Amino acid sequence: MNRKEIVVAPIVHVLGARPNFVKAAPVIGALRAAGADQAVIHTGQHYDARMSEIFFDELGLPEPDVNLGVGSGGHAEQTAALMVGLEREFTSRSPALVIVYGDVNSTIAAALVAAKLHIPVAHVEAGLRSFDMTMPEEVNRRLTDQLSDICLVTSPEGIGHLANEGVPVERAHLVGNPMIDTLLANLDSFDTAKVRAAHGLPDRYVLATMHRPANVDAPRTAAALVRHLHGVADLADLVIPVHPRGRANLLAAGLDDHDRVHVLDPLGYIDFIAAVRGAAAVVTDSGGLQEETTILGVPCLTVRPNTERPITITHGTNRLVTFEELVPAARKALESGAQAGERKPPLWDGHAGPRIAEVVMTYLGENGALG
Template sequence: MNRREIVLAPIVHVLGARPNFVKAAPVIRALEAAGAEQAVVHTGQHYDARMSEVFFDELGLPEPDVNLGVGSGSHAAQTAALMTGLEEEFTSRSPAVVIVYGDVNSTIAAALVAAKLHIPVAHVEAGLRSFDMTMPEEVNRRLTDQLSDVCLVTSPEGIGHLANEGVPVERAHLVGNPMIDTLLANLDSFDTGRVRAEHGLPDRYVLATMHRPANVDAPDTAADLVRRLHGIADLADLVIPVHPRGRANLMAAGLDDHDGVHVLEPLGYTDFIGAVRGAAAVITDSGGLQEETTILGVPCLTVRPNTERPITITHGTNRLVTFEELVPQVRKVLEATADEDAAARYENARRPPLWDGAAGPRIAEVIMEFIGD
């Protein structure tokens, strides 16, 4: 365990995976501006530097007070290791509130430990639901919301989901989306031209990210996905930064056995969003990318049967697709957007309510009021 000198802090942020860092940055800054004492615990769930440390550098996050270095493992083994490390941290710090983000294993582990130690929990991104309990993330987010004293909700439907599950109305706060705060604050840094030059990308390309277990864990499914991706590469160059999860199966299926496929290592935040901003279309199974493409105005095809972010469909550019629909839908998008550029798409993008770049201050206001009670 990499530990700095213990500093007692009333607010402890628990971060474990790439999306957590993007969501936490505006919250930490807003709480700092409000004069709050804070500590950051990095669980090390994402332990590759390209998936974690680079985000601290690029987003201006404070150096973590602790890195638990948990690493990978089965859900049970990883969650158990997380709970053991977090129990020690929370016991030593006695925080007034623990803030957790999203729906990864670090999130539910921190919520469970805090609840059993009678420490209040605030959940950023509460109320999202896919209604698919085969997804580990759905289990994590539902249980975290039940354990949370403060539910910080990114979109209006989340308030209804929490009410239907018996969460008292006074616990739920519609605050907007802090991931979009980070996106808007860094908009000038997303230099598509530089990313193209550094990674040898063509002017027109489709960008893909795939890592969900249902899409990449089974070799046969991964091979089917690769066939579809090759079909897209027949239409336009395909750029795919390969997530560590699924890399072995995708590469074994011949992902890079097509001249039009550009396989990249995971990218830092600014390079990745720069690549997204310049894409003709995005193919993904990620949750956060559905949101980012909505604001950027980039067509997004989500390879899943459901989404916990339906507002990206009703107010954004997202569409759910099956494997069978993927190539035909990409063809339609490419034909429809042949003359569009990134600036025009951004200017014309629809914005969900409160996705305005001010979620961090709203969250800070709720948290400060809560710990002041």
């Protein structure tokens, strides 16, 4: 295949939240090198500049061709607004392929609109499953995979999940993890000392991020979480960049009423991963952070009953914990520490972007979208 063939109708990337940007950067770069004509739609699902615009700057992403500015809202309200805006954009652009990322509302909205307009969809991070249908993300990822013509899988178990759900084998491609491409490409930029100095952080700290609805949306649950986070802070300083989701409930529960809790505003990608890299341990309910700590060798305690990324437990440093298990697990993690091992999950090698580009360009060539 001629790697410099040009896509006549553009590839459209739909990005809505900060994890999407980190995953998309190596894919967009690899497709640019392959000569693809691309457009980027930023849905504005994450509308705070610290949650979106700074990521474009730091990751070398092209300026979005359009920002829908959807903002926050309930699931129905937000998804409906996303679908209206995306239908308008897809109709005017007539893309040859829509590429979606992860499991946020922008992802399922784009997949639904594209499918009904008979536009092929490629899903980066297909096949992840928590098997917990109370999670909005699980609903989004399952439906997106059913609607996708190309399922781009980050870890081997995803292939089996797709097969069990009836996705034809020829649609599934194990390509590795583009989020790890971005991490490895920026290793030299993660300056922990600089972040500590900028925010007055101690040399030893636990970093926390909490934003899942099940943990932060209900005031009573948020208050219980804060009590256990204070227990972690009794062991070591706790640094927590507070996500807009849950900020009010966590602060109302007294998150910052502990002398060793350092509440920060959201950080850009470079500063955030620098802070993660320097942490003695991480407490989170994030999906992507489970993967990043696996590569960085930082002990990770995931405050959830399940994970769609079990490979981080079998290959990395991740452990699922309940609220009640959090403090003893943190004590153990602080005592034992962790090291980044030589063995990494398959294809988490910094080259997922080019593999994804190869799959996409081959698909478009076989379907007559290259000129």
